[in-house]
């Protein structure tokens with residue numbers, strides 16, 4: 001075997017999206033506001049606001065997004081044309097339980113996903129479903145302050161139960177929470193935890209210390225995830241349930257042992273706490289000291305430890321976009337990211353939003369995580385957010401995106417050759433969708449261009465970019481011709 005043909009024949013090539021950034025139809029078919037629906041548009045320099053109620057005259061990017069709700073047939077046909085073997089999507093919880101505590105699930109919402117799954121089936125595209133992707137009914141926030149309350153667990157489990165039963169024969173791969181470790185940092189409080197921690201209304205600029213609340217919320221999510229895994233396996237033993245970690249890769253800024261320890265600590269806290277609970281069913285030993293020193297006291301209910309032990313995931317998925325530098329005496333400026341950031345790395349270039357591009361970091365993470373857990377892995381988000389130009393002839397020559405993805409695929413192959421069991425790759429925003437961190441449309445990731453701008457104007461027409469044909473060939477050759 002050589003690097004060229006190292007990927008397994010059944011490798012799952014596809015693309016990834018999330019309901020709140022893609023579907024639109026925010027109040028159609030019985031759906032009510034989700035946490036994403038009360039977030040305004042923003043930009044690289046202007047943060048999004050959380051408005052707590054829908055303000056008249058304010059623009060909310062998720063309300064229409066790019067309207068997958070009414071374009072799903074057209075979009076799935078395009079995915080099939082690219083040769084997708086799988087498609088990562090999420091279900092909007094607010095479409096199924098609009099008030100979170102509804103006695104009965106919203107049939108019209110369930111029906112929409114029936115239709116989506118049967119369309120995917122038509123083309124033999126395997127759905128990979130994220131159950132909660134930066135979205136919860138806003139009622140969860142209003143009634144319980146989101147995941148701060150233990151009651152969120154029961155509501156989530158009921159929601160999972162409904163999905164597992166309804167889609168028992170059409171969905172095999174499930175992911176319980178998107179980027180669950182976002183709750184490690186203040187920017188994750190609202191988007192990942194549905195938590196309002198202060199009155200600032202600014203989701204990524206929280207100044208009060210929210211760590212106690214966030215870690216308690218995280219514990220509730222981890223328990224909820226474990227319960228979901230357990231139920232999933234009972235409902236259909238063939239189900240494969242995975243976790244999803246926003247991989248925060250921080251290199252030590254120097255070989256000073258203090259820097260090495262600092263980078264190691266950050267890796268343990270940001271990545272391994274959640275990874276270990278999901279995969280090994282228990283908090284790692286280093287958590288105790290971290291909680292003590294950070295003054296965090298997790299309230300555990302009787303049976304939580306057992307629940308975690310009995311709900312270990314079947315596979316490990318993660319998002320990987322960038323890396324940063326960690327150190328006691330870091331040199332240089334801060335680098336950007338949607339959730340995690342750090343210091344700049346002089347060896348790396350960044351995209352227009354300041355996210356540092358580091359393909360080799362992907363090989364590093366794959367090896368590092370696989371060595372620890374030894375379970376199948378999937379890269380479920382990776383990609384380049386960029387401004388695309390539609391030329392006079394209608395073409396979109398996104399060579400920069402092709403380069404980015406090519407270099408990351410090369411490193412995936414290196415990792416597989418290293419011995420990592422990598423089963424799939426779903427680049428983020430395979431069709432242009434709303435950016436989670438800024439709410440912009442102009443930060444595009446797709447192989448398919450959608451005619452819509454930052455102010456919400458546009459025809460919503462779909463158009464293939466140059467990368468569309470390129471990815472088609474990558475899939476057709478199982479990653480040999482990249």
Ligand code: BG6
Pocket residue numbers: 018021134178179246319338381385428434435436437438443
């Ligand atoms: C991931 C999220 O962190 O990054 C996605 O799971 C998000 O929801 C993606 O869209 C890219 O971030 P952004 O801010 O560029 O959309």
